[in-house]
Amino acid sequence: MELSSRVRAQEGEIQLLRQQISVACLKELRLLNEKYALERKFSDIRMAVDEKQTEAINSAFNELGYRKGDLEVNLKLTNELKALDDERYHYTSSLLGLLEEYGIWPHVMNASVITNSVKLLHDQLQWKIRTSYEKIGEQSSLADNHLKRGFNPYQKRESTDFKFVESGYQYQKREITDMGTSKYQLHPKAEHLRTTEDVFTSRIQNNIPGSADFSLRPNMYQPVSNDNSPDPFFNNGREMPGAFTPPVDDDAVDLQFYTTDERYNHPVMVEGPSIENFQIVGEATPGSKLLACGYPTRGTSLCIFQWIWHLEDGTRQYVEGATNPEYVVGADDVDKLLAVECIPMDENGHQGELVKLFANDQHKIKCDPDMQLEIDTYLSKGQATFTVLLLIDLSENWEPASISLRRSGYQIKMGNTEVVVIAEKYSRELSLKIPPGISTQFVLTCSDGSSLPFNAYDVRMRDTLVLTMRMFQSKQAMDDRRKGKA
Incomplete structure (x- = not known):
């Protein structure tokens, strides 16, 4: 009995263990399924990550390509800009050289002034050319009238060329027909050889008898030739060279005209704005x-x-x-x-x-008495402290700061945290720059080349700070020189 009961108990225990094993197997299968599912998800996630990484790498390569292209474009534009600057420099130099040849010197070197000066020169030359042809016609008609009256002292002279020569340039007149007409050829660089109407008027008046009246301009000196010898410039069949006269413009430029004879050189003043x-x-x-x-x-x-x-x-x-x-x-x-x-x-x-x-x-600019007294007080004490605003690069905000000046050096602290921004001795590399106009700002360039932009609370305080710091710097430099000599 006892043995059979033990057997039944063991069989029941075995049965229970089998049930537990089967349950454990089921759990294992379920866990394996979950594991496989998680592995698949992990694999999908890894593939997605790889794809994203690939996309990021491709995007980075594309960005590098774009940047390279931009750099190449910038380099090309820089070269083109440099070439344009060179062309502009040569062009401007050429224009200034051209203006200088005719005695025009712009006071300000900018595009507007140079353009206006060139336009003025063009208008002057156009006026002179136009006026010269008009005067040539007038002088020719007057000469023809006197010739028709029988006055032709040079009709036996041969028709020859004549020249005006000065500084290697020439003004030539050549016969081209038998009808008394002629053509003038002007060397391109001989425009400054301007023969005035007065020279020819004085010559004609001294050589033509009678009551011929050639009016003289009242605004120019009138040289009169005392040479009573036959004048080769007045001959049968030849036109009289006309005068190159300046246009009445508003430019206050000293215009001076020249002939081949130094006796006829006289300045003509033209009033302008x-x-x-x-x-x-x-x-x-x-x-x-x-x-x-x-x-x-x-x-x-x-x-x-x-x-x-x-x-x-x-x-x-x-x-x-x-x-x-x-x-x-x-x-x-x-x-x-x-x-x-x-x-x-x-x-x-x-x-x-x-x-x-x-x-x-x-007189030299000086400080007002109150400012000078304040600066002298700082110098006598050997110290000064100013509260200003400092521009922080990271935050791009103006933060309170204090500048402490001493005889040998200076120190800058942040107002809120008392953090020392910089503390150094005065040196020759130290400089203070003030922007033009109505501004309370100034820039401090330290000995290491770094720049610190400051903003004072008013212009007077800024100027007092700058002058005091410069005085301390100057005195320190003098002390250093004395020590070096000693």
Whole structure:
């Protein structure tokens, strides 16, 4: 009995174990199915990732290709721009050389002024050519009238060529028909050999008897020849060369005409646009505004302004960006002679005479007494602190900062965090630059070449800071030189 009961118990236990095994097998199968499903999903995800990576790589290659193409295009454009700049330089140089040959020097080198100067020269030459032909016709008709009256002292002379020669250039007249007509040939570079009407008028008056009346222009000197010998320039069958006269324009340029005889060289002044009662209004101290003004006359419609510095060594320096009549005096103007130049122009672009005027009665610009006292106090104490705004590159925002000046160096700290931005001694590489116009900003270039843009709370504070720092820098440089000599 006992043995049979044990057998039944073991059989039941075996049966239970078999059931557990079957259940475990089912679980294993289910887990395997889930594993296979996850592996398939993982494989799909991996394939998708590979595809995305491939797309990213292709996109990167395409981007590199685009960038390479852009770089090539930029390089090509840069080369083309350089070539255009070279062409523009040669073209401008040629135009300036051409204008210089005819005694025209533009005061400002820009496209508008050069174009207007070339147009003015073209109009002058066209006028002279047109006037010369008119005068030739008038002189020929007058000569023919006297010849018809029987006055022909040179009819036995042979028809020969004559020349005007000066500086290697020639003006020739050649007979081309038997009817008394002739043609003038002018060397391309002989335009400056201008024979005035007065020379021929004086010659004809001294050689033609009777009551022949050749009117003289009142605005030119009239040289009279005392040579009573037969004049080879007046002959039967020849036309009289006409006068090259300047057009009455508005350009205040000294025009001088030349003949082959130095006795007939006389300057002729032509008035152009101008500005009268030119003056500078305002107090010439740092932080103040100056205004250059006057009364436009003779058709003046535009004025070109340029503020300049006259330095102690006798040189002049144009103030960068100072091309307006209004000028804000800053720290850069202190201890310098400040002047303004004005070029009046009319609607046709003709330039008048340059007008120049010094500010502060041609004395050096100085600080007002209060500012000078403040700077002297800082120098005597050997220290100064200014609160400004510093432009941060990362945030592109103006952050509060403080600039502490000492006799030997300076230090810049952020106002909120007290983080030291830079601390160094004064050196020759250290510089302060102030932008032109109404601005409270300035740029500090450190010894390592880095630049820090600052913004002060007002112009007076900025100028005081800049002047104080420059004085500390100058004194430190002097001390270094003394130590070097010692």
